[in-house]
Amino acid sequence: MAKLEIKNLTYIYSEGTPAAKKALNNINLRIKQNEFIGLIGRTGSGKSTLAKHLNALLKPTEGKILLDGEDFWHKPKKIRNVRFKVGMVFQYPEHQLFEETVYKDIAFGPSNMGLLEDEIEKKIHMACEFINLDFNLLYKSPFELSGGEKRKVAIAGVIAMDPEILILDEPTAGLDPKSREQLLCQLHYYYKSREKTVILISHNMDDIAKYSDRIIVLDDGNLIMFDSPKRVFSQIDLLKSVGLEPPQITSVMRSLLEVVPGLSDEILTVDEAVEALLNFVKNR
């Protein structure tokens, strides 16, 4: 059974007014437990609108979303439970830090779930470990921390709720290359070791290609593709038509086809490219 199933989802902003705009158009998706999903599309394609539906911040105009087979909006009064199970990290989440100490800030989510004090503490430690946040920072004010540390605290606040599905909207924007790599590794580890589902929204195709099991491509509210990175990025012409570029290495390899016949169009990483080119040299 699919962990998360999206059936005929359509969403119209400001429905019934002259400003009405269809943001999502009949989307159908089945996402499994323990999948790492990349969500891509140009600005305005509907990525964030879709993400907000998965966290029950928006209610479908048409269609439904099922979590473990149960309709999200079946009991609207219990909608908080959906938000505990599906955690959402917004863009620039550090802007939402508000507590006196890092500890209290991370504790906010689990406290709202009604957990006991010692359980909360355990969750906080678990979250800090996953996100590689120094325990010594727990009793500082979040406003004394560096940008990268603040980002970690904000993400830890969502992980502390131990969600089954974790959605992150551009979590690496503004981070330096090293912090970016670290954060993505830790998310990948969270998904692997805890068998969680992670949905990552990003404009960085190299990151998406490297970490995703499957990739959702949206354009103008329509689902264009939902497939493995190799399949998605080998469709260079289709990607370009929806304003996306494949990873740099994939384009380079595509351009080399005329001089290196037989080169695969599914090469995504530097190491795969090196291997393919060396093989070609060896076999001549």
Add this chain to the structure above:
Amino acid sequence: MKSFIDIIDLNFSYNEDNNAKKILNGINLNIKKGEFLAILGCNGSGKSTLIKHLNAMLLPTKGNVFVKGMNTKDERKIYDIRSTVGLILQNPDNQIVASIVEDDVAFGPENLGVAPKVIRERVDMALKLVDMYDYRKSTTYSLSGGQKQRVAIAGIIAMQPECILLDEPTSMLDPEGRKEVLDTIKNLNKNFEITIVLITHYMEEAVNADRIAIINEGKIVRVNTPRAIFSDIIFLKEYQLSIPPVVELIHKLRLNGINLNNIALDEKECINILKNYFNSFE
């Protein structure tokens, strides 16, 4: 080329006391007129603190910064310095003050007391330069991030600065917006001889610069051309800078005995180098 900005033994800490952590620790750097300089370094390395010294937003704790010979510590020169050197920040939303595009661009020259007729000319010129002239009557909130950032740049250009500082101007933008802003920066530098100082985390933006300065823990660890910087993979790894995939591809092929002489800085160069190699392979 004559020096435009001189940074001499610049030290900075947020506290006056001697034990306070030094954010900048003995920086020496000359920026030439018309140069495009990129600054790279980790979060917290002091990049933004450095750039804020170049238009007197911050003043040195020790050492001096001269802009066209004017010391930034000289209060009488502060308006001259700020109209010579403009600053663009990361978040486009924080830099837009008016609700109509052309009003926003006019804000700077109005404050400088420029005559209305001249303001009109400068606003039109600036908007054409960043390719936003067709949007001059649009509302600012309806623009995309890349468009907003270009309007912010137009607002600086309307003040006719000789130098523009940009602190991660593209980090909140999508790839399309990033390209628009980078093309604008390159155009200003190449065709209008405006000196550019660009802080970025994107190596593919830095390769467009004349020189790259690398900052680590408040010190400049290296200044050189992009080609020289990106040839030294060991150095890049040491300072945890990301290596552009095309640079890494060529590097790894060379390590595996493929005889390539050049390094590639961008996709085009990489394709050319490899095409040449494999063409002569027959």
